[in-house]
Amino acid sequence: MTQVSMTVNGQAVSGDVEGRTLLSSFLREHLSLTGTHVGCDTAQCGACVVHVNGEAVKSCNMLALEADGADVGTIEGQAAEDGTLNVIQQAFQDHHGLQCGFCTPGMVMSAAALLKENPRPTEGEVRKYLEGNLCRCTGYHNIVKAIMAASGQDVSNIAAE
Amino acid sequence: MPKDSGIGASSKRREDVRFLTGAGNYTDDINVHGQAYVHFLRSDIAHGRIKSIDTSAAETMPGVVKVFTGKDFEGVGGMPCGWEVTDRHGAPMQEPPHPILAQGKVRHVGDPIAAVVADSLEQARDAAEAIELDIEELPAVLDMKAAAQEGATLVHDDLKNNICYDWHLGEADNDKVNEVFANAAHVTTLDLVNNRLVANPMEPRVAVAEYSRGTDEYTLYTTSQNPHVIRLLMCAFVLGLPEHKVRVVAPDVGGGFGTKIFHYAEEAFCTFAAKACNRAVKWTSSRSEAFISDAHGRDHVSRIELALDADNNFIGLRTDTYANMGAYLSTFSSSVPTWLHGTLMAGNYKTPVIQVNVKAMFTNTVPVDAYRGAGRPEATYQLERVVDKAARELGVDPIALRRQNFITQFPYDTPVALTYDTGNYDGTMDKLEAAADLAGFAARRAQSEANGKLRGLGINCYIEACGIAPSNIVGMLGARAGLYDAATVRVNATGSISVMVGAHSHGQGHETAFPQVVADMIGIDESMVEIVHGDTSKIPFGMGTYGSRSLAVCGSAMVKATEKVIDKAKKIAAHLLEASEADIELKDGQFSVAGTDKSVAWGDVTLTAYVPHNFPLEVEPGLEETAFYDPANFTFPSGAYACEVEVDPETGQVSIEAFTAADDFGNIINPMIVDGQVHGGIGQGIGQALLENCAYDENGQLLSASYMDYAMPRADDVPFYSVDHSSQTPCTHNPLGVKGCGEAGAIGSPPAVINAVLDALNSGGKSIDHIDMPVSPSRVWAAMNG
Numbered sequence: 001m002t003q004v005s006m007t008v009n010g011q012a013v014s015g016d017v018e019g020r021t022l023l024s025s026f027l028r029e030h031l032s033l034t035g036t037h038v039g040c041d042t043a044q045c046g047a048c049v050v051h052v053n054g055e056a057v058k059s060c061n062m063l064a065l066e067a068d069g070a071d072v073g074t075i076e077g078q079a080a081e082d083g084t085l086n087v088i089q090q091a092f093q094d095h096h097g098l099q100c101g102f103c104t105p106g107m108v109m110s111a112a113a114l115l116k117e118n119p120r121p122t123e124g125e126v127r128k129y130l131e132g133n134l135c136r137c138t139g140y141h142n143i144v145k146a147i148m149a150a151s152g153q154d155v156s157n158i159a160a161e
Numbered sequence: 162m163p164k165d166s167g168i169g170a171s172s173k174r175r176e177d178v179r180f181l182t183g184a185g186n187y188t189d190d191i192n193v194h195g196q197a198y199v200h201f202l203r204s205d206i207a208h209g210r211i212k213s214i215d216t217s218a219a220e221t222m223p224g225v226v227k228v229f230t231g232k233d234f235e236g237v238g239g240m241p242c243g244w245e246v247t248d249r250h251g252a253p254m255q256e257p258p259h260p261i262l263a264q265g266k267v268r269h270v271g272d273p274i275a276a277v278v279a280d281s282l283e284q285a286r287d288a289a290e291a292i293e294l295d296i297e298e299l300p301a302v303l304d305m306k307a308a309a310q311e312g313a314t315l316v317h318d319d320l321k322n323n324i325c326y327d328w329h330l331g332e333a334d335n336d337k338v339n340e341v342f343a344n345a346a347h348v349t350t351l352d353l354v355n356n357r358l359v360a361n362p363m364e365p366r367v368a369v370a371e372y373s374r375g376t377d378e379y380t381l382y383t384t385s386q387n388p389h390v391i392r393l394l395m396c397a398f399v400l401g402l403p404e405h406k407v408r409v410v411a412p413d414v415g416g417g418f419g420t421k422i423f424h425y426a427e428e429a430f431c432t433f434a435a436k437a438c439n440r441a442v443k444w445t446s447s448r449s450e451a452f453i454s455d456a457h458g459r460d461h462v463s464r465i466e467l468a469l470d471a472d473n474n475f476i477g478l479r480t481d482t483y484a485n486m487g488a489y490l491s492t493f494s495s496s497v498p499t500w501l502h503g504t505l506m507a508g509n510y511k512t513p514v515i516q517v518n519v520k521a522m523f524t525n526t527v528p529v530d531a532y533r534g535a536g537r538p539e540a541t542y543q544l545e546r547v548v549d550k551a552a553r554e555l556g557v558d559p560i561a562l563r564r565q566n567f568i569t570q571f572p573y574d575t576p577v578a579l580t581y582d583t584g585n586y587d588g589t590m591d592k593l594e595a596a597a598d599l600a601g602f603a604a605r606r607a608q609s610e611a612n613g614k615l616r617g618l619g620i621n622c623y624i625e626a627c628g629i630a631p632s633n634i635v636g637m638l639g640a641r642a643g644l645y646d647a648a649t650v651r652v653n654a655t656g657s658i659s660v661m662v663g664a665h666s667h668g669q670g671h672e673t674a675f676p677q678v679v680a681d682m683i684g685i686d687e688s689m690v691e692i693v694h695g696d697t698s699k700i701p702f703g704m705g706t707y708g709s710r711s712l713a714v715c716g717s718a719m720v721k722a723t724e725k726v727i728d729k730a731k732k733i734a735a736h737l738l739e740a741s742e743a744d745i746e747l748k749d750g751q752f753s754v755a756g757t758d759k760s761v762a763w764g765d766v767t768l769t770a771y772v773p774h775n776f777p778l779e780v781e782p783g784l785e786e787t788a789f790y791d792p793a794n795f796t797f798p799s800g801a802y803a804c805e806v807e808v809d810p811e812t813g814q815v816s817i818e819a820f821t822a823a824d825d826f827g828n829i830i831n832p833m834i835v836d837g838q839v840h841g842g843i844g845q846g847i848g849q850a851l852l853e854n855c856a857y858d859e860n861g862q863l864l865s866a867s868y869m870d871y872a873m874p875r876a877d878d879v880p881f882y883s884v885d886h887s888s889q890t891p892c893t894h895n896p897l898g899v900k901g902c903g904e905a906g907a908i909g910s911p912p913a914v915i916n917a918v919l920d921a922l923n924s925g926g927k928s929i930d931h932i933d934m935p936v937s938p939s940r941v942w943a944a945m946n947g
Contacts, residue, residue: 020283034190035183037415039363040448044868047363075183089181093173096837100668101180102363102415108181127877134868136363136416137668139844139906140876142837158881 009077046133056113097146099137167681171833207861224284271453301861364415387705458532501536617921627901628713663703709901721788813942842906
């Protein structure tokens, strides 16, 4: 066991982990931050995306020890303290960008990373960026629409409101 | 103007808040103090005889609580099948045992052989590696037609062959069918494969079971679409437990698509082991494990023949299908190629003579069961592909050929056992033609050709049968369950309402849409109504969610229960208003006396129900009603879809350029949610047509056992979809006039995509009348250059 320390959603945390403990396991099992989901074991589905030092990272693909000293952001830290949804979360609700909700934390965290580097992405850029995030419910239509709406673009002309 | 609340409003989903903030409560988020973890040792060969299992070394490994094998389960039942199909000769299907852990033989890669329960998952995995197996490998039975031959290796030694059943529906007289075909002006024949798929809800399956010696009670948390069904099957048929001592909870469930309907061995194992170990036991499937243990879908091999007269009227249809059951009968597997498939072969057309033949086959593969649409996509794919091929052969417009043969009079009795209550197939096709701008296709094709691409337009019509029922009919057809549903409407003293429903929401938005109905009926704000689901200790016995049934069946129960509540509340209001009950009207949450200005508010009546000081003597206090609803018939959503593709002739790459759906779902409660259901179904259908394939090698090894190898549709594989559901013929036999929308997209889209691809390929001067799904670039390139 090795002690690992990091900042998660602005709070300093630490714990004893094995060398093989994944960051996703550390968040879910040690910190009870179960909003980060694990949907596969080959780093394909993206349900586990979190931010590590501002970058979108698949937390199932990173050891907890690799995040020692890092600033980690998870879905639990996205809304305001009073519970108000952030602009991306609100756009997902407004545009029905989620159904079962399992992929949603990863989608929201990926979308935040996308909009940080590309504040007004085209439809094609959104779809390309989401290559590492699988959703089985929505057919992606309303996810893409929600992300474009969150970027301030008018999505009212996109088919099927 | 769109409504802003109640029936017909696109109310935003209240469940989204918890899902968007990481506050969902999925089964893997549940941990019970002191829980142990189970790891299943699964077969890595497709077929073999177990000679010995030595667990002695594993039992001494660190952290190991107990090691289980098939021997530990000799005293309990196996996994049951919920539908007994009767074959063409009147005999029951062959129904082999399906043990929780393998006994005697392993029959597919992934078949569980032993289970290690340990303090940690890592310890359980390490110990499983120390189990010594001696298994004599046997030839794997994989090809369905070969499996049906005399002398084929048997998947189950005690069965007479590998044929679960040989079944037919429709015209039984072969001579009559032959005569129709002999007299036809044209016959179109098509051999096709409906590719095996894996449902792949994003949340893998999980089971957590706990047991209390103090009370002799069990709780099972599980990723299920129907917790009461799981409790009944597990208690009555597998473990022999009293239902009242078992609570099954399906909390937030991350998608189902059919594969979380079934009762799985892992659920029964954890429940059994929790008592045996006197410790809570948790199992979380990895995705790799899901590929070899979740029931798969589809996997039909069919020949379909369509007979037309000289005027292009459909006069006969014959179809022969081999349907893969896999190694064991999963819960509803036997019903899928029969009553959910054969009955749909009339489609939207008035074909007078139809014969459906189905052989269900055992093979050394993962069990196959319902996947979104369940039999109906397989029927639609056959029918709509052969209709399109006939149009091409005859040189007629595929839309005109369909319209000419549409059923136009309702109710309509098909030759394959169904009675369609309503529909307007021409009206829906009109909507499609407008919404998809089919008139502009020629110009779009010219543009694509100018860019060096082939462009194709594919049309598809579908009919589906949803809200499976009624119970007395399905009972005669072999169902071992009723197919009603139930709801309890509990009005609180202050007027808010909890509705306990048998349906289960795992993405469908029941927590939002169901309150829209109840609030609308009473005239109160939606936020005053809460839906409770997913916990057998809280909800009445209902059958759960699948087959696009939630609103049509459970929603109807909810309406009936709400009507009972309103009837009783009117009695109380009449007493308070000193008026006759017959004169009481309820509107906007106010009870009033007709023709007067006397009224009393909903909240005053509900408070009186629980504080009955001034109360009618003949009425019981309280305000809570339950209704069970057993439908009189299926519902029959229908639709017309158009897909436009571009094919790159250099690479064989297909891209979906446009996809338009025109559906008739009857009345609609929440249009936003309905659109979302259609989008998701289309996404899965495009996945089946273009990308997804569950492939075994010749030894029965699963080649597509991870997301590296099984091509799930991703955001840049699909376009924005255009969805129109303004064609509405309400269901005639349920109180809301609703039909169901959950599976339509997955049923209607694969043939539209393939018809479009073939249209594109044939526009290039080639004559190509068939290509199998998924239409990978290599298949397209081979078809073009073959």
